[in-house]
Amino acid sequence: MQPATADPHDSPGLTVTELLQILDGSGLRLASRHTQRRLPLASPTLFDPWTPPTGPRTGILLGIGLHPSAPASTDAVRDAARQGFGAVVVKALSLSVETLAAVADAEGIALLVTDDEIEWRQLDALITSALTTVAEADTSLSAAPVGDLFALANAIAAMTGGATAIEDLQERVLAYSTLPGQPIDRDRQEGILGRQVPDLPENAEQYASIFRSGGAVRIDGVPPALPRLAVAVRAGSQALGSIWVVDAGGQLDSDAERALERAADIAALHLLRARSAADLARQQRAELLRRLLEGGEDSSLVFGQLGLDQAGPFVVVAFQLEFASDGGDEVRMVRLVDLIALHSAAHQHGAECVAIGDTVYVLFTGTAATFPGGVESMARRLVSRAAALRAIVRAAIGSPVTSVGAISRSRHDADLVLLLLAAEPRSTSTSVASVHDVRSRVTLLELGRVLRDSPRLVSPQARQVLDLDSRSGTDYANTLRTYLDCARDSAQAAARLSVHQNTLRYRLRRATELFGIDLASPDDTLTLWLSLRVAEFD
16 A cells, blocks of 8 residues: 655654654653654544555544554554554553554654553543643744643733733632733732632632633622633543633733633643543553442452452442533532542541432441441532532442442442432422431332333232323322231321322222232232332332
8 A cells, every 4th residue: 555645754743752742641652763754634543454544634533442463463554654643542451562653664654552450431531631622722822841830820810911811720829920010819818828719609600601601701890809811721522721811901802811711722732641640540440340339250359459448348429410500510510529529538437439420439448337327417518619609419338248249239329219218309309418327218129120121920919900000090099008017007098109008998999809919918018019119219
């Protein structure tokens, strides 16, 4: 195959060296000597031995499945170079990659190696974010060295004419401008001194408006605070932080808005590099914890990789998140996960935390797991704090377990408690519960799953009752269930159903006639009640 006619060295884009500088600490490193090969600002291509690539062939090829010592890998590197790719990424798999590197050097292509434990999808997302951000960035601001946020803040302040602060998603002040003569207010002073934005009632709405917008937003200051011009910092669709510029005289015009929007693209490069190493390390631990919570034969091995004390006991706490439908969920989700991680670490140093869907799981070990009452108190404080983010959080505490292999059982119990909490009416529901508090209902919930998996165990009379109620709109199931709930006390059952006792007796008599129910048989009534009771959880 002939190489691409365009000279990749002359194409616009990013050199291999520049990419590695941006992704410093991400686990990606150079194995060959070619560092100045230019890469297009496009997502990487995934290696497929059976299908030729259809996208750009001057970029990065992710060598998924390429073994360092296999002859096919050598051929793949040669083919990538001849197709016009600028770099190939492989995993060393704890082996030498010198042969592949020599082939890459001979073919004029860069060979990059990523850490074995990094997932390909994580690496793909990281490289794509970096390249996308560079593509959107304005080079007029690129003079500030990557990583020097203070130099960037000064550059933004000079371009816009207002004192500038750069923040992360947790409202921590990462950098601020120091140009003389630019007015500031007390909020900025407190933010700089504490490196944290003051906790004010208007914060939530202001940040929500910024992250809902696709560009710069004007923020009216709540006196005595001065107004500001602000913009979200993103890498692709991923929110990274925000930039705030003080607009003391309300004179920052549309030119300042455009300059701030361009600056946000440059800031994304800085924040992306700062986050890459920490994020990948956090993602790797999160993936290990996810595998541990799922259980399996390798639980002890995974636990050892996390470096935790295997002495036990262990308990899993699950936090389920629900937001008001007013936008800004992505940012509030990130902040809420950080809030949960912060509270958990404060309760026990080294507590592990992972978000799976809309649920955040925390693993506590040792003393913290021995006294679940302390974990419950921490969860209640956290649920209260989450209200400030306009989020509803339910917390479920699983059963304490003594072995690593049983940690998945604690997570399973916490999930069951969450199901019970979510099923309760909002007006009467509680926000925090442990499996100990609702053990009987959790047992019924699990029995319901057993009956669904083994329908032969369900009472035939219960099936008939539920079927008739479903077809005809009758209420025999509720009548029978309530009567049995009340231990056959007609007066109490009638009061709970809000009917006369004679009405209740008539309904019970009709039920015995229609379905052949013997209410005098303990065994029959037990299976009937159990079948009707667990049907409530469907």
